[in-house]
Amino acid sequence: MPKPDLSVSIAGVTFKNPVTTASGTFGSGMEYSEFVDLNRLGAVTTKGVASSPWEGNPVPRVTEVYGGMLNAIGLQNPGVEVFVKRDLEYLKQFDTRVIVNVCGRTEEEYLAVVERLSEEAVDLLEINVSCPNVKEGAIAFGQDPDALFRITDKIRRIATQPVIMKLTPNVTSIAEMARAAEAGGADAISLINTITGMKIDIERRTFVLANKTGGMSGPAIKPVAVRMVWQAAQAVKIPIIGMGGIASAEDAIEFILAGATMVAAGAMQFHNPCLTMEIIDGIEAYMVRHQIEHVTDLIGTVQ
Ligand SMILES: Cc1cc2nc3c(=O)[nH]c(=O)nc-3n(C[C@H](O)[C@H](O)[C@H](O)COP(=O)(O)O)c2cc1C
Numbered sequence: 001m002p003k004p005d006l007s008v009s010i011a012g013v014t015f016k017n018p019v020t021t022a023s024g025t026f027g028s029g030m031e032y033s034e035f036v037d038l039n040r041l042g043a044v045t046t047k048g049v050a051s052s053p054w055e056g057n058p059v060p061r062v063t064e065v066y067g068g069m070l071n072a073i074g075l076q077n078p079g080v081e082v083f084v085k086r087d088l089e090y091l092k093q094f095d096t097r098v099i100v101n102v103c104g105r106t107e108e109e110y111l112a113v114v115e116r117l118s119e120e121a122v123d124l125l126e127i128n129v130s131c132p133n134v135k136e137g138a139i140a141f142g143q144d145p146d147a148l149f150r151i152t153d154k155i156r157r158i159a160t161q162p163v164i165m166k167l168t169p170n171v172t173s174i175a176e177m178a179r180a181a182e183a184g185g186a187d188a189i190s191l192i193n194t195i196t197g198m199k200i201d202i203e204r205r206t207f208v209l210a211n212k213t214g215g216m217s218g219p220a221i222k223p224v225a226v227r228m229v230w231q232a233a234q235a236v237k238i239p240i241i242g243m244g245g246i247a248s249a250e251d252a253i254e255f256i257l258a259g260a261t262m263v264a265a266g267a268m269q270f271h272n273p274c275l276t277m278e279i280i281d282g283i284e285a286y287m288v289r290h291q292i293e294h295v296t297d298l299i300g301t302v303q
């Protein structure tokens with residue numbers, strides 16, 4: 001059998017393999033460069049960037065829980081100008097695709113970032129309308145299908161790069177939200193963002209996180225994520241980037257079989273910084289074992 005073909009494409013952009021990083025768990029790759037050869041990644045997906053610097057929420061803002069972690073970072077970021085000069089400049093040296101995650105409190109803020117990035121070396125935009133940890137904007141757009149449709153449509157009209165809408169699992173019907181993003185013109189969707197959770201310190205009788213609630217990530221959320229990717233894949237024709245608790249190549253393959261064209265490693269990289277490399281090798285080994293020539297032949301083939 002010839003060497004398996006791991007390449008995939010989304011909106012005309014080709015990726016050498018289907019593996020990327022979940023936003024906010026990889027920075028822009030600098031901190032991981034000791035463990036990960038960025039040239040081997042299908043894409044680097046960056047931490048969310050806003051039009052101006054955000055300080056994020058008060059500490060404590062991360063805590064471990066059974067099967068994962070809760071975070072309430074609140075989208076701390078240096079703002080798009082620093083990001084372009086520092087992070088995009090850094091990423092230019094690697095032979096990988098760059099997906100920039102965009103956040104905002106208002107429609108104008110999202111549009112300002114999208115416009116600022118339009119002439120930069122960015123392959124795709126991922127729009128975070130699903131962060132549970134900021135008070136205004138973000139999740140409000142992602143929990144109402146009409147609002148999601150409208151913001152997707154506005155972004156699509158000014159974006160020069162393909163647009164991925166990142167969906168929240170904190171909704172009743174993921175299929176309805178996926179359809180709203182597709183109707184608004186999204187080129188792809190990514191899911192899932194974190195599931196809203198809470199942890200209480202029973203001795204002090206206080207909330208563990210200063211924000212009280214936080215977003216749950218890690219292996220415990222994987223079955224929910226796989227189910228939602230499958231439901232979204234039944235509802236729309238646009239490609240899906242699947243994530244949520246991926247800890248191994250086997251986990252990543254589950255998402256692909258459920259209907260994901262690409263997969264993202266997230267919080268489990270804190271536990272195993274080499275995870276993305278292991279996923280790429282593991283998908284290739286699986287394809288050899290099952291005599292699959294193209295990874296695209298696996299997408300959505302669960303029976
Ligand atoms: C510390 C941390 C920061 C995150 N920051 C962002 C972010 O800036 N933008 C975003 O869209 N998602 C963010 N996420 C969500 C992840 O990209 C991912 O959707 C989620 O954690 C589920 O995947 P996982 O269980 O593999 O981590 C963050 C997650 C964590 C744990």
